[in-house]
Amino acid sequence: MIKMDLKQYSEELLQLIKLGKVKDAKKLNALKAKLAEKYGFKEIPTNPTIMRFLGKSPEIKALLPKKPVRSLSGINVVAIMAKPHRCPGHCIYCPSSQIDVATPKSYTGREPATMRALQANFDPKTQVSERIRQLTETGHKANKLEIIIMGGTFLSTELSYQKEFVKQAIDAVTGKHSKNLEEAKLQAETSQRRITGITFETRPDYCRKIHVNRMLSFGATRCELGVQILNDAVYKKIRRGHTVKDVVLATRLLKDAGLKVCYHCMPGLPYANETLDLKSFKKMFSSEDFRPDNLKIYPCLVIKGTKLYELYLQNKYEPLSTEKAARLIAKVKKFVPPWVRIMRVQRDIPSQLIEAGVKKSNLRQIVQEYMQRKGWKCNCIRCREAALRKFKEGIEYEPELKLFSDNYRASHGTEIFLSFENPERSLLFAYCRLRIPEQSFRKEISNKAAIIRELRVVGEPLLLGEHKEEAIQHKGLGAALLREAERIAKETFDKKEMVVLSGLGVKEYYRKKFGYKNKGPYVHKKL
Template sequence: MEDIILNILSELAVGREVDDRSLVKIINAQARRDAADKRAYAKRRLLPFYQRVKRDEPQRWASWGVTPELEEKLLAVLRMKPRRTASGVATITVITKPWPCSSDCRYCPNDIRMPKSYLHGEPACERAEQTWFDPYLQVSARLTALSQMGHAVDKIELIVLGGTWSDYPREYQIWFVSELFRALNDSAIADVAANPMLADNPSALDAAMCADANSQRDAGVPAYVAARRAFYRECGFPQTAEEFAAFAAEQQRAIDTGELNYNRAFARLYGESDAWVRATQMQSATLEELVQLQHANETARHRVVGLVIETRPDAVTPDALTLIRQLGATKIQMGIQSLDQQILDSNDRGIRIERIQRAFGLLRAFGFKIHAHAMVNLLGATPESDKCDYRRLVTEAPYQPDEIKLYPCALIEGARLCRDFDSGAWIPYTEDVLMDVLAADVLATPSFCRISRMIRDFSSNDIKAGNKKPNLRQMVEQRLAVGERVREIRYREVGTGLVDVNALRLDEVRYETSNTSERFLQWVDRDMRIAGFLRLSLPHTDYLADHVDKLPVRAGEAMIREVHVYGAVARLGEAGAAGSAAQHLGLGRRLVERACEIARDEGYTRINVISAVGTRGYYRGLGFEDNGLYQRRDL
């Protein structure tokens, strides 16, 4: 292992690039020299080895002659999946436990092992099930994996997915988020370097975490993780995927045959489970406890710079949003699917367009970033109606989300849509038609909106009909004609590329919604690549007056809904670690100052920011003061 590291360093020292192909050659050559299995020198083992030597054998590490410049290049070579943190933060997705759903859409999967609409084979769902949907354990597993792959985990965006958030009991909501903060504050990372066997595969790590508490320190697993896992074992929860499948088999069969719907099957399966009842009794916390954990996170090693909650438009109320904001959330994912009332009704969505419009208005007034889900090829839709529907979503005043998940409808066994497929009432688009629809949608997306995803993480084995290709987005982008201008944000992100700050200019995009005037400020280069942006909302006075008793903001107050600067993640307090990345160049500060100028010129006397817990200190440094649900600055 040491020879491989030294070979990489020697290549880098003379200015040669070491890409993945070069690294494979170095590894294979060393394996041949040692007459060893090349898998013993896998890339995932190299970084933990390097970190262990640097930490535990300083003299040996010093003999390698690693300068700060060389180390930066070496870590870039050893880091796995660099795009995971290319947007400036490390993302951790966690899943809430199965729970009854307030809706029963025709297209929705009904996997009783999961929250409604999710499948146990999706990566995040597999991790959640292995940890019994415990938020602390889920964060610990992801922190360990991201650290093992070489990603900085100083700035964390937490994405909470699962059932409709507000359908869960209030005490569970508070407990779940409290445990997320607790895990980050505890820095609950398994010590892979202390036990190299943990680096081989996730199941080895999982097996170590399941060992008895007395052996945890030797296994490199945090003691609190061991204790929490022991609690679930003592409750009598299934321990393996096979046991989970057996536990749910009877009720899943009843769902698949149409004998039971999800909610009735849930009541039978979980309502009669002593293990789930006992765990539920533990899953409770108070807001006072959460506030203490949030306060500690402001200066923790792993700071929460974004917290995302998933819900439905009909669950968006002032009371629900107040609690969600108290939890520290900054972004809301919301299932829209379609703006055609007939299509919504055909798919048993159970919601009116007027309710969707009201949800958008409330979310914007509360300062949340709005991440909408849109689906094409629903029952009753046509390619042309889908294109029209999407244009309405991204251009009409009541909507215009900040971010979109754009999915083609996929048929999953157990969904009620299977009957429509069998009867011929629903037919999946051909690949060519689907590409045409999605390409048109990409081109229609304005510059202030980001298309975050185009597929769900469904396994192709779970998809009965519909798109099964995981590289759908790449296929769509390849279909775009040469010279066609794509304005959506993700297509333009600088990502892991170099940023020439001198080539950047500040571009301002204005658009009107039903209750705000919006300003999207973006740092762009000559090719319109985006290095950072800010979302400024200027609320309409008449809307504020009509909702004066329901909103936490008052007339004369503007709202910064998001500030984001791209580039490779820089470790907090180590500005030099980012090299020429966009972060730590003062771009965020200049965006905020320009937003304040605009708000002042428009007659606003104060400006709020919907800051995340881990960014409160940053905004205090820009003159903002803590003020209830937000931080505020006088203009």
């Protein structure tokens, strides 16, 4: 699309709206498609693109609404991508660039985050700034942001590059020009726009103590591990390059350091089947060695240029169809514990690049419809978040909230999942992950310390000090969960100290309101 054509397209759209030709979103979408055909666009311009050319026109803002689902879980995500680099893995299913320029391993160049990164020449500051601009232009409050650093195995790049990349990303949020990473992190603690968390994607074999310590030094709060399947025989055949033991070790190190753990899982891999996939998912939650906090489920896809594509052409591999993938994921959602959040169920790859596999972009919806027909329910966090359910189903909040506590063993420690929910446990408002480690390798976490790995109140992110009658945030739920976690640590487990791993921009909340003090990458206080 040529910039001048986009401007003319946007201005013509606005004129038709002002003339009363458009009354609702359905008619707007039809008009957008008709104009796109008129101007010869292969794709319909996105709402943020249109708003960029029309500024703050009230007519267009009323009809080009934000996607509230993106922020109803209490955060706005800013996904950025590191420069293309050699990944230590050689997985046969992993795609490379499907365009004329290089992209990080496992990305085609057509994913929204990758396209933003390419436009910014992979500059972190530009990527973050552009994403913030998009969020604000589409009506989101970009005051609480979670940064996700994607692109191959970031922790395998040069250390100097990693430090500078993270520093630039933080500076883009705070609006500062820091001398070094430490100064950037310090300024992020009190900036007007806050970083509530930083996430890194990595492989289990690039998640040793040295890598976990480095992530903490970067301000990390969550790590996403490429687990795919818990099966060494399959790992070997797909050239994954690590073992299940690596997953066990990485999971424990992350939890003992206070980080949240997300598994990337890939059902439908070659040399696996539905039985092995289900066995792997069940093992994740039945075995104390695993039990991740979050899941991202990405059915295996056939992309040109991969070894898997060659197997597919030779009729040696058949990927999961949309129906089979939906059925499998539905079975998984049926037994997922209430302390797990299923974050995604599909990769963001355009269907025209998928040679075989799940091509429909609404896989989550297909899964939900299948479960409804079967009379099944998913008890994961995302499916019970009160704000999401109110938006999607029109369910009103109930005044009666109950405090629940789910205790379970995981990775040589005890996990206590505290949550405020309605009595039926169908609506979740806030939750806390308290861990009692047997022995952490971090000097800040002694054998007399407990650690809070996550404290979250769901719902629309509010500005610092802002209050809304209908909102969930800023109602004291987080404070109540923190006090209960402190009580349990002291009275039940005889702990003398509480350590919290929080986002850089949340540390001040613990210091000012609850008397915590900085201690390395954490905040802590005596109980």
